[in-house]
Amino acid sequence: MTDLETQVLIIGGGATGTGLARDLALRGVQCILVEKEDINAGASGGNHGLLHSGARYVSNDPVSAEECRSEANLLRQLAPQCIENTGGLFVGVEGDDENYIADFPLLCSKCGIPIQEISREEAFDREPGISEKLIAAYLTEDGAIDPFKLSLENLAQAQSLGCIFLQHVKVIGFEIRKNRVETVHVLDTESGQQRLIKIDQVVNASGVWAAEVAALANIPIKMLYSKGSLLVTAHRLSHQVINRLRPPSDGDILVPGGTVSILGTTSVRVHSLDNVRPTVEEVDLIVDELAEVVPGLQEARYVRAYSGVRPLIQAQKSGDDRAVSRGFTVFDHTHDGLENFTTITGGKLTTYRLMAEKAADLVCKKIGISSPCLTLTEPLASVKKGKWTEPGLSPRVWLKEHASRKPILCECEMIPEDIIDDIVETIRNENGTSSFKAVAARSRMGKGLCQGTVCGMRVTSHLYEQGILHSDQGLVNIKEFLGERWKGERTVLWGEQLIQAGFKEALYCGLLDLEL
Amino acid sequence: MVIGMPNLDPLKCDLLVIGRGMAGMAAALFAANRGLSTVQVGMTGEIVFASGLLDLMGVYPIEEKKVWQDPWAAIDSVVGDLPDHPYAHLTKDEINASFVEVLSFLQKEGLTYCREEKYNSRMINPWGKTKVTYCVPKSMWSGVKALPKKPPCLIAGFRGLSDFSARQIVETLRHQWPKLRAAQIPFPDTSHVKEIFTGDILAQSLELSINRKKLIESLRKRVKDAEVIGLPAVLGMHHTDEIISELEEQIGVPVFEIPTPPVSVPGLRLNEAFIRGLSAKGVKQFPQNQVVKIRRVKGEEFVAIIGHKPVQHTLLTKGIILASGRFWGRGLYADRHRIRETIFDLPVYQPENRDKWHSDDLLESGGHAINLAGVEIDHLFRPLDSSGHPLFHTLFAAGSILAHHDWMRMKCGSGVSIASAYGAVKASLRLA
Numbered sequence: 052m053t054d055l056e057t058q059v060l061i062i063g064g065g066a067t068g069t070g071l072a073r074d075l076a077l078r079g080v081q082c083i084l085v086e087k088e089d090i091n092a093g094a095s096g097g098n099h100g101l102l103h104s105g106a107r108y109v110s111n112d113p114v115s116a117e118e119c120r121s122e123a124n125l126l127r128q129l130a131p132q133c134i135e136n137t138g139g140l141f142v143g144v145e146g147d148d149e150n151y152i153a154d155f156p157l158l159c160s161k162c163g164i165p166i167q168e169i170s171r172e173e174a175f176d177r178e179p180g181i182s183e184k185l186i187a188a189y190l191t192e193d194g195a196i197d198p199f200k201l202s203l204e205n206l207a208q209a210q211s212l213g214c215i216f217l218q219h220v221k222v223i224g225f226e227i228r229k230n231r232v233e234t235v236h237v238l239d240t241e242s243g244q245q246r247l248i249k250i251d252q253v254v255n256a257s258g259v260w261a262a263e264v265a266a267l268a269n270i271p272i273k274m275l276y277s278k279g280s281l282l283v284t285a286h287r288l289s290h291q292v293i294n295r296l297r298p299p300s301d302g303d304i305l306v307p308g309g310t311v312s313i314l315g316t317t318s319v320r321v322h323s324l325d326n327v328r329p330t331v332e333e334v335d336l337i338v339d340e341l342a343e344v345v346p347g348l349q350e351a352r353y354v355r356a357y358s359g360v361r362p363l364i365q366a367q368k369s370g371d372d373r374a375v376s377r378g379f380t381v382f383d384h385t386h387d388g389l390e391n392f393t394t395i396t397g398g399k400l401t402t403y404r405l406m407a408e409k410a411a412d413l414v415c416k417k418i419g420i421s422s423p424c425l426t427l428t429e430p431l432a433s434v435k436k437g438k439w440t441e442p443g444l445s446p447r448v449w450l451k452e453h454a455s456r457k458p459i460l461c462e463c464e465m466i467p468e469d470i471i472d473d474i475v476e477t478i479r480n481e482n483g484t485s486s487f488k489a490v491a492a493r494s495r496m497g498k499g500l501c502q503g504t505v506c507g508m509r510v511t512s513h514l515y516e517q518g519i520l521h522s523d524q525g526l527v528n529i530k531e532f533l534g535e536r537w538k539g540e541r542t543v544l545w546g547e548q549l550i551q552a553g554f555k556e557a558l559y560c561g562l563l564d565l566e567l
Numbered sequence: 568m569v570i571g572m573p574n575l576d577p578l579k580c581d582l583l584v585i586g587r588g589m590a591g592m593a594a595a596l597f598a599a600n601r602g603l604s605t606v607q608v609g610m611t612g613e614i615v616f617a618s619g620l621l622d623l624m625g626v627y628p629i630e631e632k633k634v635w636q637d638p639w640a641a642i643d644s645v646v647g648d649l650p651d652h653p654y655a656h657l658t659k660d661e662i663n664a665s666f667v668e669v670l671s672f673l674q675k676e677g678l679t680y681c682r683e684e685k686y687n688s689r690m691i692n693p694w695g696k697t698k699v700t701y702c703v704p705k706s707m708w709s710g711v712k713a714l715p716k717k718p719p720c721l722i723a724g725f726r727g728l729s730d731f732s733a734r735q736i737v738e739t740l741r742h743q744w745p746k747l748r749a750a751q752i753p754f755p756d757t758s759h760v761k762e763i764f765t766g767d768i769l770a771q772s773l774e775l776s777i778n779r780k781k782l783i784e785s786l787r788k789r790v791k792d793a794e795v796i797g798l799p800a801v802l803g804m805h806h807t808d809e810i811i812s813e814l815e816e817q818i819g820v821p822v823f824e825i826p827t828p829p830v831s832v833p834g835l836r837l838n839e840a841f842i843r844g845l846s847a848k849g850v851k852q853f854p855q856n857q858v859v860k861i862r863r864v865k866g867e868e869f870v871a872i873i874g875h876k877p878v879q880h881t882l883l884t885k886g887i888i889l890a891s892g893r894f895w896g897r898g899l900y901a902d903r904h905r906i907r908e909t910i911f912d913l914p915v916y917q918p919e920n921r922d923k924w925h926s927d928d929l930l931e932s933g934g935h936a937i938n939l940a941g942v943e944i945d946h947l948f949r950p951l952d953s954s955g956h957p958l959f960h961t962l963f964a965a966g967s968i969l970a971h972h973d974w975m976r977m978k979c980g981s982g983v984s985i986a987s988a989y990g991a992v993k994a995s996l997r998l999a
């Protein structure tokens with residue numbers, strides 16, 4: 052059992068944790084980031100990918116609305132490679148609350164959010180798929196953000212500045228002496244090995260798991276869980292983000308993401324964080340609701356659905372004063388009797404940078420470092436690592452480098468052999484195991500129409516030929532990979548996608564006997 | 568004259584077979600062999616995705632993963648528990664007779680299959696798992712023979728055939744068969760500039776002797792102590808058995824094929840043998856054509872419109888065998904709420920809602936409920952209406968569209984198709 056030591060231990064490799072690692076690293080603070088699964092295993096990998104203009108929150112949460120507005124502006128300048136500036140359209144249709152529609156412009160201007168009313172004709176011009184029942188349309192500055200690229204690039208820069216990243220490493224306990232955490236117990240979930248990390252400060256950035264992690268240090272955080280589900284179409288169905296012009300509700304938003312569109316979302320109370328999946332009922336609700344705005348969604352082809360869980364922080368006993376805003380919460384647990392323990396949770400992907408900044412400010416104050424936050428001005432460096440997650444990128448690169456092309460392993464997303472090799476190499480350099488799940492998290496592998504049917508087979512064979520897989524590891528890997536895809540597919544299997552799933556089962560069960 | 572139908576002299580036949588998968592092909596064969604004038608329509612069926620192996624009955628109960636050495640005993644077991652399984656409508660003699668007829672037809676068409684009549688055979692699949700099946704193309708038989716003895720064996724794959732990895736087979740089987748060895752060899756036909764091949768391209772290339780020569784050379788260099796060689800199933804499209812004999816003579820050890828994922832060459836060979844043999848028997852085939860409209864006219868006859876304008880045909884037929892397959896074959900189609908049969912809108916036995924179609928786990932040991940969905944039939948293979956009576960006197964159904972069997976999990980796909988086609992054709996003769 053090797054012991055590690057660090058100034059700051061960050062728990063959770065989502066947008067907040069990786070953003071915080073970068074922020075601290077830029078201030079010269081030495082840190083270790085531990086993640087129990089892989090990058091973006093939590094809400095950062097299960098969200099809508101909407102860079103909020105803030106317009107959605109103007110009625111019920113103006114603080115969040117303003118945070119979103121200013122952070123989105125910053126990200127557009129500092130991390131343009133992670134963002135598609137699609138623009139947004141808020142659309143009201145017959146039957147929607149006309150008072151809300153009437154109040155909308157004023158509410159936006161109160162939060163400093165620029166909008167522009169447009170005519171029916173212009174709305175149809177911009178988005179031909181919109182319903183004839185349109186009664187109001189406003190342009191906004193919403194956009195699409197690639198959360199995988201964002202986290203991978205934040206992490207890459209942090210690592211280049213000395214931050215250590217440990218994946219598949221879960222925090223399982225704290226050793227507390229007097230009013231301080233002295234050591235953190237972690238478990239390597241792949242090897243089963245336990246380790247101790249000596250720390251000066253701990254930041255709990257574990258998102259919806261924040262209460263569970265805090266409980267390990269006997270700190271109570273009152274939290275409720277709200278599951279949201281999303282649906283991915285086979286093709287991109289709009290140019291812009293389309294948002295239903297009504298108070299936030301289920302099935303309101305259609306976000307384009309590269310070559311696909313994402314529909315969402317729902318809000319369902321859940322009591323456990325295990326086995327969270329979308330249901331058939333949610334899928335039908337989302338399709339029916341959004342089809343009122345974009346009728347073609349009834350006939351569209353869907354490739355998968357997925358879910359994420361939002362943490363809902365309940366008012367703490369000592370009052371609301373520690374809450375920075377209703378959007379996110381920074382807890383200085385000095386108030387709970389632990390001086391060097393901080394929790395940051397809640398918020399949005401859009402505000403991840405601000406959350407990291409606030410948490411880093413507090414930690415720096417505690418360790419007496421006065422360097423200013425640099426993420427406000429320093430652009431996010433673009434690194435190779437994150438680049439294969441962008442939908443539609445591999446086909447573009449592939450077409451450009453046509454001359455030296457390699458065999459395509461994933462035909463839906465046009466991923467050639469050398470890109471897979473590239474990713475496997477990167478993971479190896481991070482001391483990770485090249486499970487398919489890890490490759491899939493870093494590329495578009497398995498995300499297309501066939502949902503891993505063909506690429507699953509080809510990547511397996513390829514990795515054996517490369518000497519990366521041994522004995523029956525391929526079977527273990529493919530089962531895990533297909534199982535992961537299936538979670539997303541199960542609820543959207545009708546029409547063409549059901550035919551596709553039948554082919555998958557015929558191949559993997561009928562021919563390959565994978566179930567036996 | 569039928570209102571709304573093209574005003575042409577209709578084609579006439581005794582039997583219209585809808586479907587070109589295994590069941591459609593077998594039905595057309597049985598009908599032609601019995602002197603029925605037969606027309607066959609449909610899109611290329613699941614058959615091109617078939618591995619070329621003919622399963623009869625391999626696994627039951629599926630949740631116990633019980634693999635049967637004796638397929639006939641497995642049939643007794645499944646029929647005992649599931650009285651609506653398609654095999655329940657047939658005797659074992661009939662099932663065997665249906666196989667005998669198909670196998671002798673294929674043999675005449677140059678495609679020889681081997682089987683142990685009473686038992687399943689075990690072979691290696693492209694992922695190095697061993698798999699039971701019933702009839703095996705002769706080109707794979709040496710592999711079946713080698714498996715129990717496990718002699719020193721070379722498995723070779725081709726660079727660029729990315730669906731097949733010799734190393735994967737060897738790695739996966741290593742503990743069971745330590746004397747397996749893998750090699751990856753360049754494909755002998757260098758006229759292709761592409762770096763990636765599909766099986767059918769390779770199979771066509773190996774029809775040329777110059778390419779075979781190079782293949783033989785590179786295998787000779789690598790054979791060493793191997794007593795048998797396994798290669799992906801791409802050894803020619805039309806002359807496989809001759810090609811294998813040539814390799815065996817020149818290299819000096821038995822050579823066998825291993826099935827590949829689709830596009831599967833043995834599946835293509837099967838498809839071609841059927842097309843060739845059926846047209847020789849006078850079956851009129853409308854490949855890549857669908858029935859666009861169908862209705863019953865006077866008495867028990869049907870009028871069918873085949874294909875799309877401008878090339879449309881009108882057909883008057885006494886009977887129909889519906890072998891249009893499942894979702895992939897488009898015999899069934901599902902929207903968000905319900906599964907439909909696409910041609911007659913026959914009642915479809917199905918789980919009550921979409922949430923019940925699939926299990927939470929793809930590889931769920933009990934299988935998915937939707938795979939038992941399909942058309943329910945009487946003992947004469949006639950689809951039933953909602954009150955349990957045959958819908959039409961001379962409409963029959965066969966193959967994977969039938970309810971109450973899960974061919975992927977039970978490993979009974981070809982068997983159900985061939986045997987139910989046999990049952991349907993016999994019933995149509997009885998009722999004619």
Ligand SMILES: Cc1cc2nc3c(=O)[nH]c(=O)nc-3n(C[C@H](O)[C@H](O)[C@H](O)COP(=O)(O)OP(=O)(O)OC[C@H]3O[C@@H](n4cnc5c(N)ncnc54)[C@H](O)[C@@H]3O)c2cc1C
Binds near residue numbers: 085095222
């Ligand atoms: C359905 C849904 C849709 C959303 N849509 C949007 C949107 O469109 N736009 C937007 O801006 N925001 C959106 N959000 C919000 C956004 O996704 C989250 O705010 C953001 O991703 C939170 O990031 P995080 O890093 O704080 O938490 P997470 O991403 O959840 O990261 C926490 C990490 O901690 C790890 N962890 C947990 N316990 C331990 C432990 N004991 N040891 C080690 N590691 C641990 C987890 O594995 C996880 O990776 C959405 C959220 C949901 C649920």
